[in-house]
Amino acid sequence: MEYGKLFLVGILQAALIMLTAPLLDGISRRVRARMHSRRGCSIFQTYYDLFKLLKREQTVPPQASWLFTTTPYILVAILLLLAMIIPSITLISPLGLVGDLFAVLYLMALIRFFFSLSGLDSGSTFAAAGSSREMMLAVLMEPAMIMVMLTLALLTGSSNLGIISTQVASGQISLLNPAFGIGLIAFFLATAVETGKLPFDLAEAEQELQEGPLTEYSGRGLALMKLALLMKQVIVIALFVALFLPFGGAANLSLGSLIWGTVIFLGKLLVFYVLLAFVENAVARYRIADVTTITSLSFGISLISFVFYLVAS
Amino acid sequence: MTTLPIVNSLSVLLILTSLSVVESRRLKVSAYFYSAQSLVLISIFLTLAILSEAEQLYLWSVTALVTKAFLVPFILLRVIRTTGVIEEEPPLIRTTWSLLLAAVMVGIAFVLVQPFHLFAVLKYKTALAVSLAHFLLGLHCMITRRNALKQLLGFCLMENGSHLTLAIMAYNVPKLVEIGILTDAVFGVLIMSLIAKKLHDAFGSMDASQLKMLKG
Numbered sequence: 274m275e276y277g278k279l280f281l282v283g284i285l286q287a288a289l290i291m292l293t294a295p296l297l298d299g300i301s302r303r304v305r306a307r308m309h310s311r312r313g314c315s316i317f318q319t320y321y322d323l324f325k326l327l328k329r330e331q332t333v334p335p336q337a338s339w340l341f342t343t344t345p346y347i348l349v350a351i352l353l354l355l356a357m358i359i360p361s362i363t364l365i366s367p368l369g370l371v372g373d374l375f376a377v378l379y380l381m382a383l384i385r386f387f388f389s390l391s392g393l394d395s396g397s398t399f400a401a402a403g404s405s406r407e408m409m410l411a412v413l414m415e416p417a418m419i420m421v422m423l424t425l426a427l428l429t430g431s432s433n434l435g436i437i438s439t440q441v442a443s444g445q446i447s448l449l450n451p452a453f454g455i456g457l458i459a460f461f462l463a464t465a466v467e468t469g470k471l472p473f474d475l476a477e478a479e480q481e482l483q484e485g486p487l488t489e490y491s492g493r494g495l496a497l498m499k500l501a502l503l504m505k506q507v508i509v510i511a512l513f514v515a516l517f518l519p520f521g522g523a524a525n526l527s528l529g530s531l532i533w534g535t536v537i538f539l540g541k542l543l544v545f546y547v548l549l550a551f552v553e554n555a556v557a558r559y560r561i562a563d564v565t566t567i568t569s570l571s572f573g574i575s576l577i578s579f580v581f582y583l584v585a586s
Numbered sequence: 587m588t589t590l591p592i593v594n595s596l597s598v599l600l601i602l603t604s605l606s607v608v609e610s611r612r613l614k615v616s617a618y619f620y621s622a623q624s625l626v627l628i629s630i631f632l633t634l635a636i637l638s639e640a641e642q643l644y645l646w647s648v649t650a651l652v653t654k655a656f657l658v659p660f661i662l663l664r665v666i667r668t669t670g671v672i673e674e675e676p677p678l679i680r681t682t683w684s685l686l687l688a689a690v691m692v693g694i695a696f697v698l699v700q701p702f703h704l705f706a707v708l709k710y711k712t713a714l715a716v717s718l719a720h721f722l723l724g725l726h727c728m729i730t731r732r733n734a735l736k737q738l739l740g741f742c743l744m745e746n747g748s749h750l751t752l753a754i755m756a757y758n759v760p761k762l763v764e765i766g767i768l769t770d771a772v773f774g775v776l777i778m779s780l781i782a783k784k785l786h787d788a789f790g791s792m793d794a795s796q797l798k799m800l801k802g
Binding site: 450 | 590592594595601609680681682685686688692693697709715
């Protein structure tokens with residue numbers, strides 16, 4: 274396998290996800306405006322917002338430490354790494370050596386860790402409340418995700434994302450397999466919670482907590498944090514697509530199949546975002562206490578998926 | 587043999603719909619999910635009928651369509667409308683534990699199915715295990731829910747489970763048996779929903795755990 278070329282593809286993927294994340298957000302804003310019978314802003318509005326924030330001066334709370342100022346960079350760096358690891362336009366993981374389910378899981382936990390730590394570090398009460406919610410969400414959501422990933426890894430006999438994607442896309446694991454089908458539903462619920470879109474907009478909760486851990490950020494730091502949150506949404510959806518719906522990804526590294534894979538990947542993202550926008554406008558936010566029901570539902574379904582793997586063969 | 591994975595995945599859908607019936611707090615939603623589940627059951631019957639060329643199953647699916655998908659939900663919705671009870675009382679155990687129990691039940695059902703490997707039904711192992719798990723789920727719904735209508739739905743789930751078992755293991759029993767079972771179920775539902783309505787008239791709620799006040 275040509276590692277050099279794969280590495281280039283990985284960088285391409287990271288750039289693609291970073292550059293399209295604000296565009297997708299702009300599209301979902303436009304869809305929301307249309308549903309409110311407004312004309313809405315340009316779909317490039319999120320880029321304008323981010324550029325404007327980048328030019329503004331950054332203020333730092335007096336009691337904050339170095340963590341507060343470095344967290345935005347750390348988050349964006351981890352997310353770029355994740356974007357390189359997860360096979361989105363290809364079927365094989367561009368960083369084959371670390372393209373592992375558990376690496377992805379721990380990197381996502383690391384994002385959570387820094388995100389909530391920055392909120393605590395800023396010393397604002399709103400930020401602290403957002404941080405504690407973020408950690409609570411992690412505690413509730415991770416068992417279900419780990420369970421589904423474990424089942425998938427056992428089904429394919431490998432924890433490498435690329436191998437899983439390839440096997441699913443080639444039909445070695447059929448969509449009709451009970452464990453796979455139920456796992457898909459459980460992971461879909463987990464994905465919905467992880468994106469932090471409206472019914473599960475708990476840690477940032479604009480109207481209630483004034484964007485939670487982001488409360489004290491301004492200027493460049495805020496721009497990077499916002500970019501990180503937008504990228505996280507794309508990456509969570511990309512992970513779901515890579516594990517469960519990798520059909521149409523590029524099987525080899527020829528230019529034609531790479532372009533085709535990119536187009537299909539963007540199409541899938543667009544479908545997901547439009548669906549999420551519809552859901553976002555149809556529902557109200559959950560209270561944090563009610564989220565336990567959704568997460569336990571997801572965990573229960575993932576457990577049933579595991580049982581199906583264990584006993585049905 | 588192409589229908590085998592279809593039967594298995596449809597039976598998985600059966601488990602998911604029955605979980606929704608058990609876990610949704612709104613009675614109307616539960617009734618609709620029960621109707622949807624009956625449609626899944628009917629599609630399993632049709633698939634089996636095409637696969638094993640069992641003429642009987644066509645008749646089964648027609649009768650099941652009339653009774654399970656339309657008649658039983660209709661009776662339930664009528665009771666819900668006349669009494670005006672929208673939500674059930676909080677169940678005895680929480681959703682988390684309920685789902686864990688469901689997973690354990692599926693496991694137990696698979697273990698129970700193992701001894702059947704001598705018969706030809708083993709190729710429908712998943713479907714057979716699901717039908718058993720379904721029966722257990724219905725039992726679980728009847729035991730842990732306090733609302734009379736929810737207990738009635740649990741009974742219907744048990745009935746669906748036993749129906750699937752029958753369709754897989756003995757699809758060539760005489761028509762009379764099948765008709766007998768279905769009328770049994772419909773009259774059972776009718777009588778129980780009447781009792782639930784009486785309960786509501788007497789106490790103003792459908793909480794079956796208050797029945798102890800009826801003595802004397």
